[in-house]
Amino acid sequence: MMTPDASSFIVPRSSFPLIPEQKGILFLLSTKGASRTEAFLQCAGCKKTLFSVDFEQNLRVCNYCGHHHRLPAQTRIEITFDEGSFEELDTELRSLNPLEFPEYAEKLVSAVQKTQTNDSVTTGRAKIDEMPVSVAVADFAFMGGSMGSVAGEKITRTLERAADERMPAIIFCASGGARMQEGLFSLMQMAKTTAAAQRCSRAGVPYIAVFSDPTMAGVLASYASIADVILAEPKALVGFAGMRVSKQAGVSKVPDDFQTAEFVFGHGMLDRIVPRKEMRASLTSLVKTLGGHLRR
Amino acid sequence: MATNHNEWEKPLRDLEEGIDKLKELARKESDPAKRTVIDQRIIDFEARRDRFIDVFYANLGPWEKVLVARAQKRPYTLDYVQSMFNDFVELDGDRRGFVDHAIVGGPATFDGKPVMVVGHQKGRNIQDRQFRNFGMAKPEGYRKAIRMFDMAERFRMPVITFIDTPAADPGVESESRGISEAIAAGMFKMFELTVPTVSIVIGEGGSGGAIGIAASNRVLMQEHAVYSVIPPEGCAAILWRMPERAPDAAKALKLTAQHAKAFGIIDEIVAEPKGGAHRDPLEAYLLVREALVRNLGEVSQMEPCEIQADRYRKFRSMGNFSS
Numbered sequence: 218m219m220t221p222d223a224s225s226f227i228v229p230r231s232s233f234p235l236i237p238e239q240k241g242i243l244f245l246l247s248t249k250g251a252s253r254t255e256a257f258l259q260c261a262g263c264k265k266t267l268f269s270v271d272f273e274q275n276l277r278v279c280n281y282c283g284h285h286h287r288l289p290a291q292t293r294i295e296i297t298f299d300e301g302s303f304e305e306l307d308t309e310l311r312s313l314n315p316l317e318f319p320e321y322a323e324k325l326v327s328a329v330q331k332t333q334t335n336d337s338v339t340t341g342r343a344k345i346d347e348m349p350v351s352v353a354v355a356d357f358a359f360m361g362g363s364m365g366s367v368a369g370e371k372i373t374r375t376l377e378r379a380a381d382e383r384m385p386a387i388i389f390c391a392s393g394g395a396r397m398q399e400g401l402f403s404l405m406q407m408a409k410t411t412a413a414a415q416r417c418s419r420a421g422v423p424y425i426a427v428f429s430d431p432t433m434a435g436v437l438a439s440y441a442s443i444a445d446v447i448l449a450e451p452k453a454l455v456g457f458a459g460m461r462v463s464k465q466a467g468v469s470k471v472p473d474d475f476q477t478a479e480f481v482f483g484h485g486m487l488d489r490i491v492p493r494k495e496m497r498a499s500l501t502s503l504v505k506t507l508g509g510h511l512r513r
Numbered sequence: 514m515a516t517n518h519n520e521w522e523k524p525l526r527d528l529e530e531g532i533d534k535l536k537e538l539a540r541k542e543s544d545p546a547k548r549t550v551i552d553q554r555i556i557d558f559e560a561r562r563d564r565f566i567d568v569f570y571a572n573l574g575p576w577e578k579v580l581v582a583r584a585q586k587r588p589y590t591l592d593y594v595q596s597m598f599n600d601f602v603e604l605d606g607d608r609r610g611f612v613d614h615a616i617v618g619g620p621a622t623f624d625g626k627p628v629m630v631v632g633h634q635k636g637r638n639i640q641d642r643q644f645r646n647f648g649m650a651k652p653e654g655y656r657k658a659i660r661m662f663d664m665a666e667r668f669r670m671p672v673i674t675f676i677d678t679p680a681a682d683p684g685v686e687s688e689s690r691g692i693s694e695a696i697a698a699g700m701f702k703m704f705e706l707t708v709p710t711v712s713i714v715i716g717e718g719g720s721g722g723a724i725g726i727a728a729s730n731r732v733l734m735q736e737h738a739v740y741s742v743i744p745p746e747g748c749a750a751i752l753w754r755m756p757e758r759a760p761d762a763a764k765a766l767k768l769t770a771q772h773a774k775a776f777g778i779i780d781e782i783v784a785e786p787k788g789g790a791h792r793d794p795l796e797a798y799l800l801v802r803e804a805l806v807r808n809l810g811e812v813s814q815m816e817p818c819e820i821q822a823d824r825y826r827k828f829r830s831m832g833n834f835s836s
Contacts, residue, residue, distance in 0.1 A: 309836050310834050310835070310836050311834060311835045311836075312833075312834055313833050313834055313835060315776065315833040316765065316766070316767045318765055319765055366831075366832035366833045366834045367832075367834045369832055370832050370834060373829065395720070395721075395742050395743075396742075397742055397743050397748055397751065397752075397766075399742075399833065400741065400742050400766050400767055400768065401740060401741065401742060401767075401768070401772075401773055401776060401778045402776065402778070402831065402832060402833050403742045404720060404721075404723075404724055404740075404741070404742040405724075405778060405828060405831040405832070406831070406832065407697075407700065407721065407724055408700050408704075408724055408727075408728045408828045408831075409828045409829060409831055409832070411697055411700040411701055411704065411728070412700075412704045412728070412824075412825050412828050412829065413829075414701065415701050415704040415705060416825070418701075434693075434721070435720070435721060435742070437693040437697075438681075438692070438693040438694075438696040438697055438721040438725075439696075439697050439700065439721075440697070441693075441697075442691070442693045442694040442696075442697040442698075443694070443697045443698060443701050456688055456693075457681070457683060457687070457688055457692045457693045457721075458680075458683030458688075459751075470685075471685055472685065475685065475688070476688065480688075484688075484689050484690070484691065485691075486691045486693075486694055
């Protein structure tokens with residue numbers, strides 16, 4: 218892959234304040250209007266203290282250990298796509314509570330408030346190096362990035378838009394899996410999104426997935442794994458069964474790097490591990506080459 | 514609360530054992546007068562047993578459905594295959610170096626026509642259960658299924674899949690060989706097919722492990738089968754960190770065939786004999802066979818490209834949201 222052209226790289230405007238959590242785990246909040254109060258943060262990987270201005274400029278990657286901290290969808294969009302090119306769509310969709318699952322309605326309300334988005338994926342059209350792309354970006358902060366009816370519908374629309382409007386699809390994954398609170402509706406989103414990916418494939422439109430931390434279970438076992446090209450951020454958690462589920466099934470001894478992007482890469486299940494700083498350049502090259510036939 | 518089907522059915526089994534003992538007694542009894550008395554008792558007990566079954570099975574709660582769906586006496590995929598398919602030749606291997614025994618399948622004749630039949634297979638005794646990995650398929654199981662789907666497409670054979678798995682295998686080996694990709698690829702392949710596909714959940718429809726071979730034109734469920742995004746134990750572990758609250762999770766997940774039908778997730782509920790499929794397997798086979806023949810017949814009426822589009826439309830419309 219080409220080395221990134223530093224001059225083409227957009228350093229994000231830091232519109233999101235960082236508020237470190239007491240226990241030393243970094244929490245990134247996107248509460249609009251709040252001023253940045255903390256000058257220092259602690260890295261969730263090596264626990265070293267980081268100067269927040271440096272941290273922001275380094276795209277929330279630790280200067281010392283290279284730990285890639287999770288990003289809100291909006292920040293991801295800002296650092297990946299051409300400035301001002303993102304046109305958000307599907308914002309009108311709202312999850313219902315078809316199972317009347319205990320505490321789900323409350324969780325939804327607080328997730329919407331916390332992230333200022335309608336569900337765990339933000340979708341729309343954007344441009345990368347002036348080439349149009351259909352994009353979906355997941356946000357772990359919204360109920361663990363879980364896929365229920367709305368996330369499934371938005372991913373499906375993203376892939377269908379790519380097929381219909383003949384532009385490449387780029388999906389950033391960050392999810393614990395299917396959303397348990399919507400039961401079978403969530404399970405069916407696995408089939409629905411996979412069907413949409415199949416349609417993309419048949420239309421001859423490239424689909425690129427990026428696994429960020431974490432990409433798990435129902436999301437990994439559906440649209441994420443069948444992209445034409447799969448990239449991952451370093452050390453992202455990538456796996457089928459969460460540890461609590463595995464333990465229950467009697468899985469005890471696991472390799473040290475089990476369910477990391479590096480483990481998955483080592484077993485041939487993804488194409489490249491790409492540091493955050495190089496992601497835009499890698500995606501640009503892929504869109505230019507695999508999607509070259511679409512612009513003629 | 515009972516944690517398995519044997520335990521739950523114990524009162525019923527005790528009654529049945531009593532009946533067997535009485536029958537034994539009646540056979541040995543030479544005095545006709547005494548024999549009449551015993552025979553009368555047998556009739557009484559059998560009536561009581563029938564009432565018991567009525568009460569037990571008429572109002573099965575979600576957790577009881579889970580127990581029935583997991584019952585070891587319940588007919589499994591190969592039981593259905595052997596009873597209603599001819600010329601079945603089991604195929605094996607993923608052609609990438611691995612074999613899996615939790616998914617079985619091969620070409621067969623069904624209702625006089627060639628079909629490809631694929632399904633999860635559980636085992637009954639300890640060795641068999643280990644051999645079948647408790648019905649939890651590894652990547653090679655899904656890849657074998659994909660081979661069979663491919664052949665079905667090339668040789669214009671409709672596909673029937675039987676769904677009965679607690680989940681896909683979550684072990685290190687399966688992760689190493691890409692269980693997630695294998696499941697996704699299974700669905701991906703099913704959406705490519707232009708031959709009719711029908712799936713039926715005959716026991717446990719366990720999340721990704723199930724949907725990997727269940728993306729069909731028609732999806733049916735037996736009356737007491739369950740279909741869920743996560744096993745109730747896993748759900749309870751995540752929600753309350755207490756796997757023993759699985760019965761509460763089963764209720765919250767709305768995983769019964771009746772719920773799945775009401776939600777529009779499945780097309781049809783296939784009735785089971787009184788007291789569940791395991792009480793009268795022959796009757797269960799007939800009911801399943803009738804439903805499969807009818808649904809396959811309906812889908813077969815469509816043109817190949819329409820069959821593919823119909824499947825897309827079906828899954829495309831699934832979801833519950835406001836816009």
